[in-house]
Amino acid sequence: MKAITKLWKYYLYDTKLVHKFLSLLVVLLLIEIIVSNFYIRNNAAKLLTKEVRTTSKQFVEQYVDNIEYKLMKFRTLLNSMNSNDKIKEVFSLPNPDMDDYEAVDAEVRQILNNQFPYGLYDLALYPLTGSSESRSIFIRPLDKENGTWKEQFENRYFDHYFMHTEGSYNTELLSILKPIYSTDGSRITCMIKLSLFPEKVFKAMKGVDGNYSHQLFIIDNRGNYIYGQTFSEMDEYLHFVRDKYDIIYNGYPVEDYPGKEGIYLTSSNSASGFRAVYYFAYASSLESIDNLNRTLTTGILILLFITITAGFILSISVNKRFVIVLDKIKEVSRGNLKIEPSRLGNDEIGIFDTSFTQMVGQVSQLIEKNYVMEMKKKDAEFMALQAQINPHFLFNSLEIINSLIEVEKYDTACEVNARLSALLRYSINHNSSGIVTLAEEINYMNNYVYIQSIRFGSKFTFHTDIDESCLDCHIIKLVFQPFIENSIKHGFNGIPSGGSIFFCVKAGEKDLLITIADNGKGMETSEFEKLSAKLEKDDFDDFQDQNESIGILNIHYRLKLKFGAAYHLTITTKEGEGMRTELIIPRI
Known part of the structure; x- marks a missing residue:
């Protein structure tokens, strides 16, 4: 303890002022390295949670809004067809002929020309009246179709998007069914099936780093996986959603699910019944934190080296000029007021030297003149x-x-x-x-x-x-x-x-x-x-x-x-x- 006290007194009273500040700066930088490493390493989980909740939550909400914007274009197209008077008139006929169907094709083409949406795979109209063999560009017989989507039609699952496979290659499609009613509104005369490429609708957005984020997947309002990437512990997350929420209503918030290897963030908004889920892996974040820690430590060490070097050079310059100023002060203390000015620069030392020299000269003049x-x-x-x-x-x-x-x-x-x-x-x-x-x-x-x-x-x-x-x-x-x-x-x-x-x-x-x-x-x-x-x-x-x-x-x-x-x-x-x-x- 005595040695520490002696060293402290030596630092306070016997070291030069420049050396005091330089050594203090070095100690502070070393303390910063130790504290920052300890804090970052021991608070990684909190830092991760904070980062995820502040940067990813807004991103996933924007992603859902983007999906809803795309799907809204298709709903607009369906509404245009559903409310078209010519189309309703044709399918209200008991036995429409080919001329009638060609008139419907012309109306559909006109609607598509006005608002053709990006990502459209197929658009078909299935008459529920008239000849079952009738066919045109957009009109097809319902009894010839054997896709899995017909189950949705039989269950009258209208105006809702759903996923299914179609064709010999089992192409995954996102489809929606829209009924067309008779002109008097008493019965359904036709059904519209609009199919989309899901990869076009659910296309990844650019993240905060400027790159496309693929850490997303889509669930429906019952917690079922619909589309997107698959991740570890996804089944546990889906079970958590289904057990906690029977049906996820639009605008109802879903709790974040912290798994062992990552955290799942669910959007608050819903895009036509779909929710987006953002998966953030702990490993990637911890790696980023370690990289940040190493970069920070390296930067501080480089700064420390530069500081010591610059401080050593500065110390030599400052000390040399301080000696000149102190010699002048000693001369004045001995009673010698005839001191010569020195050119020590325009910084604080130079200003002090100039001011001190001028002050001594002025004092000398005042002493010589009593009336002053x-x-x-x-x-x-x-x-x-x-x-x-x-x-x-x-x-x-x-x-x-x-x-x-x-x-x-x-x-x-x-x-x-x-x-x-x-x-x-x-x-x-x-x-x-x-x-x-x-x-x-x-x-x-x-x-x-x-x-x-x-x-x-x-x-x-x-x-x-x-x-x-x-x-x-x-x-x-x-x-x-x-x-x-x-x-x-x-x-x-x-x-x-x-x-x-x-x-x-x-x-x-x-x-x-x-x-x-x-x-x-x-x-x-x-x-x-x-x-x-x-x-x-x-x-x-x-x-x-x-x-x-x-x-x-x-x-x-x-x-x-x-x-x-x-x-x-x-x-x-x-x-x-x-x-x-x-x-x-x-x-x-």
Whole structure:
């Protein structure tokens, strides 16, 4: 245990940073190899089930839909013949002659020309009246037929597809019988037998891999094998279906049957009474998983080799440049601020080296000039004050957006979001001096007023009178917003509507006069006296904890720091008659 602890401490504190990351990456890749092999091998059955159910189920349903689409064409053909008036008229005659039968042939040819379906083997009409010797192209005597399909006719198995053999070669056919009724509909006068090539109807579809899948077979609605490939344990599956389901009705789901060597997936949909069954062998899936496992392991090992090689080369380069940077830091720690810049590239090390060299040079210059240190102190105080303004405003803005969301005004919320984004972008995108044009500050103020007007509705209106010649003049950031916020929050508190805020900018010869006034409640005499006393103080720390007036106090002190004696603030207020603030700043 001590050896492990010692090795761990050596890794944390004594190895180089690049070596730390490289060794950690190697360990993670090795762990990935071990975990992936263990997981795949020990969860193959679950992975197989998931793969089969997600990729094969949809495939077998599409296959059944494809079969139904093909069979629907043949049903359409039979319906066309069954409803043809000429054909019904001829077979309703007691003794039709050859001319009549030739007229029927012509009608059948016309129907076939219009909708000849793919996969048709034979089409025959068997009259049940008239001469038994009559024959034409499509009309044949029933008593001359001796195929097994006649059992279906004797059982009146109409309008259902069935499998049978026919001819001297015992050709397997898929057939359907359709009766033709007399013109008055009182009796059957003829029977249509339509036979198809089952391999055309049940042709395999392309699987997810792009190849034709032959792992399919067809059963009927009683669980009998009809057509297709045969697989191991098929008899057990068929017994399972027949025992569990007497008749499989259309749309009724059939449970998946997991055998010892494979899984059988039965379609939910039925194609004219037929169900498709997809057989997935465990062996092929396990082989695929093993291949995937080997490929994954090989790929990770190759990646590991490339990583170690690249990391070793990178380590040499990084370490060499780090030594140069560390030597510079050691020189500075000894008091030597005269260091030369190095060309170490444009990556993080190069940027750090350049920044460090520039920083040392700047520090050296600041040390040589004492008055710069005083300016630095002043700027630090200024930035500290500005940092207090931004969180204060952000809190209030988020409160507005929260109110919009609560009332579900989503279109307005989008506009408010855009304006808030502009406000935040404005508050962080300027340089550390915090100086902006009056036009930029007014735009910021307008965005803020818009957000507040959405929140408070008709509680107040906003009016401006701005001398456009002043728009290019400069001012510090975030000046007007606290005064407007004070009018809304305190001046209009308890006032449901009718409030007005007036914003005015006038130009003097050397100064700008900025006026912000409202017709709100004003301040109580005691509160105004307290605020006036705070504004007279020179040290901001004396009133830094005064939360009620922190916004106005911040603005006052920031303007005082920036413009000195050229800046003046005048606030006049009377309880019940509103508040008026006048700012005088230099016109620069």
